[in-house]
Amino acid sequence: MNAEAPPPPRSADETAGLAAARSPRAARPKVAVDTVVFAVEGGRLKTYLVQLRHGAARGRWAFAGGLVRIGEMLDEAARRELFASTGIRQAYLEQLFTFGDPSRDPRAHVVSVAYMALIADARTAAAPGGKYQDGRWFEVSALPALAYDHLQMAEYALGRLKAKLEYTNIACNLLPETFTFAELEALYAMILKRPIDRRNFRRRILSMGILRRLPATRRGAHRPAALYSFARRAPQVVEML
Amino acid sequence: MNAEAPPPPRSADETAGLAAARSPRAARPKVAVDTVVFAVEGGRLKTYLVQLRHGAARGRWAFAGGLVRIGEMLDEAARRELFASTGIRQAYLEQLFTFGDPSRDPRAHVVSVAYMALIADARTAAAPGGKYQDGRWFEVSALPALAYDHLQMAEYALGRLKAKLEYTNIACNLLPETFTFAELEALYAMILKRPIDRRNFRRRILSMGILRRLPATRRGAHRPAALYSFARRAPQVVEML
DNA sequence: CCAAAAGTGTTGGCTCTACACCCATGA
DNA sequence: TCATGGGTGTAGAGCCAACACTTTTGG
Numbered sequence: 001m002n003a004e005a006p007p008p009p010r011s012a013d014e015t016a017g018l019a020a021a022r023s024p025r026a027a028r029p030k031v032a033v034d035t036v037v038f039a040v041e042g043g044r045l046k047t048y049l050v051q052l053r054h055g056a057a058r059g060r061w062a063f064a065g066g067l068v069r070i071g072e073m074l075d076e077a078a079r080r081e082l083f084a085s086t087g088i089r090q091a092y093l094e095q096l097f098t099f100g101d102p103s104r105d106p107r108a109h110v111v112s113v114a115y116m117a118l119i120a121d122a123r124t125a126a127a128p129g130g131k132y133q134d135g136r137w138f139e140v141s142a143l144p145a146l147a148y149d150h151l152q153m154a155e156y157a158l159g160r161l162k163a164k165l166e167y168t169n170i171a172c173n174l175l176p177e178t179f180t181f182a183e184l185e186a187l188y189a190m191i192l193k194r195p196i197d198r199r200n201f202r203r204r205i206l207s208m209g210i211l212r213r214l215p216a217t218r219r220g221a222h223r224p225a226a227l228y229s230f231a232r233r234a235p236q237v238v239e240m241l
Numbered sequence: 242m243n244a245e246a247p248p249p250p251r252s253a254d255e256t257a258g259l260a261a262a263r264s265p266r267a268a269r270p271k272v273a274v275d276t277v278v279f280a281v282e283g284g285r286l287k288t289y290l291v292q293l294r295h296g297a298a299r300g301r302w303a304f305a306g307g308l309v310r311i312g313e314m315l316d317e318a319a320r321r322e323l324f325a326s327t328g329i330r331q332a333y334l335e336q337l338f339t340f341g342d343p344s345r346d347p348r349a350h351v352v353s354v355a356y357m358a359l360i361a362d363a364r365t366a367a368a369p370g371g372k373y374q375d376g377r378w379f380e381v382s383a384l385p386a387l388a389y390d391h392l393q394m395a396e397y398a399l400g401r402l403k404a405k406l407e408y409t410n411i412a413c414n415l416l417p418e419t420f421t422f423a424e425l426e427a428l429y430a431m432i433l434k435r436p437i438d439r440r441n442f443r444r445r446i447l448s449m450g451i452l453r454r455l456p457a458t459r460r461g462a463h464r465p466a467a468l469y470s471f472a473r474r475a476p477q478v479v480e481m482l
Numbered sequence: 483c484c485a486a487a488a489g490t491g492t493t494g495g496c497t498c499t500a501c502a503c504c505c506a507t508g509a
Numbered sequence: 510t511c512a513t514g515g516g517t518g519t520a521g522a523g524c525c526a527a528c529a530c531t532t533t534t535g536g
Contacts, residue, residue: 029309031270031341031352068270070350074341098339098354100272100315109311111272113339113352182488199490200526222487223533423515440517441499463513464506 029109034065036157039122050132057147087126091117092173118173172230180225270350275306277398280363291373298388328367332358333414359414413471421466
């Protein structure tokens with residue numbers, strides 16, 4: 001997040017921050033969190049952006065975020081802002097990197113701890129309330145111009161997601177409770193942006209033992225597909241040797 | 242770092258922070274950096290700790306750190322505090338993780354961005370000036386009780402270092418300009434805490450093409466060893482496929 | 483019976499590991 | 510000449526990538 005000067009500042013301290021930006025010796029940098037949310041919708045990887053209502057970057061899009069409050073854990077702050085801005089309550093959350101360039105927000109020195117969030121169902125996100133003009137999902141491959149250094153955050157988050165697909169069960173956070181192998185494969189192929197050999201992929205994933213085969217099948221237009229779920233939803237590093 | 246209440250507070254704001262800890266609504270969390278420095282000395286992996294002079298954790302050991310100033314980049318702050326506390330000027334620096342538990346420092350809510358620093362020569366660190374009582378190198382495998390959550394930082398840093406030894410040229414930051422293969426091998430074996438097959442190791446490293454063989458040799462008590470240096474000192478991810 | 487997606491095995495190449503002996507030098 | 514650390518090669522196992530056909534269902 002960044003100092004977006006919420007129209008009614010929550011406390012005297014918040015306006016003090018702006019004054020401080022003008023007389024730098026008088027204040028400390030502020031701490032914010034920003035969260036890059038990913039979800040898959042319509043076979044595309046998407047991320048939720050909010051449109052800023054105030055400030056120099058007004059009208060620009062950004063990731064949901066906000067200042068960390070005294071006494072608050074960083075991930076609590078990320079969850080609070082995520083819920084306030086998108087309505088998302090449950091999400092896998094992971095700290096990415098902390099961006100601290102004092103010029104990243106032209107109005108104040110705001111150090112932002114970037115998080116990545118993953119959700120299984122993009123429809124749990126609703127348009128935000130008062131803080132932002134608008135909010136909606138964008139395809140990751142077609143983002144609008146982003147405010148602040150949020151493009152860097154987007155790239156960092158995508159890189160982390162790709163990397164962790166290869167050696168963890170992180171994909172479980174982007175899929176519904178049950179899914180078919182074809183869906184899992186499509187997820188990998190889409191995010192990694194490369195074709196995947198179905199037979200090798202199936203063998204590799206099954207050998208990790210992170211999936212549970214369900215007795216049910218999904219019936220569609222053609223041959224029914226076996227349903228699977230992840231054996232553990234807890235984060236897990238997988239040996240691929 | 243943490244709010245160590247430097248005896249003469251640098252500004253009115255700094256004392257305000259302590260007051261704020263008592264009336265949480267009035268202030269924002271502060272931002273600090275803490276740096277875990279690693280160096281190899283006497284065939285051991287060591288890290289530099291400073292002994293706190295003030296505060297509840299007085300007398301405890303901690304990593305060098307301090308508050309980030311307005312207008313300052315995070316890594317600049319880390320370098321500044323590192324130099325002030327250890328005299329180290331040049332170091333490889335890498336951001337690790339941001340620790341934000343509001344209770345990590347009992348006196349104030351301080352969000353700390355942890356860094357890892359690597360240096361080639363432990364002797365470039367000198368005992369610190371006024372901020373700390375003492376400062377010296379400790380073997381990583383025999384750390385004293387650490388203040389705050391600095392044990393977590395130590396573990397995180399060591400984990401990162403081990404991981405990156407395997408797929409980057411990060412080791413170059415812990416070695417002098419030139420070195421023998423035996424020295425490189427000893428470094429890996431020591432940090433990874435496992436024996437390394439000399440022949441396989443040599444083949445693997447050479448196949449990465451990150452080393453340059455120098456014409457010179459090092460003469461010692463026995464057969465002279467060929468000298469090497471890293472072809473690139475810039476961070477580099479190595480394909481080990 | 484046709485279209486479409488699901489499901490299944492094998493092979494060759496390559497990488498990794500395990501392992502033991504000779505070499506060059508100083509003392 | 511001996512002690513010490515430096516330097517080298519090979520063979521077997523296991524992993525990975527490449528590759529195409531059969532099965533099951535709905536229409």
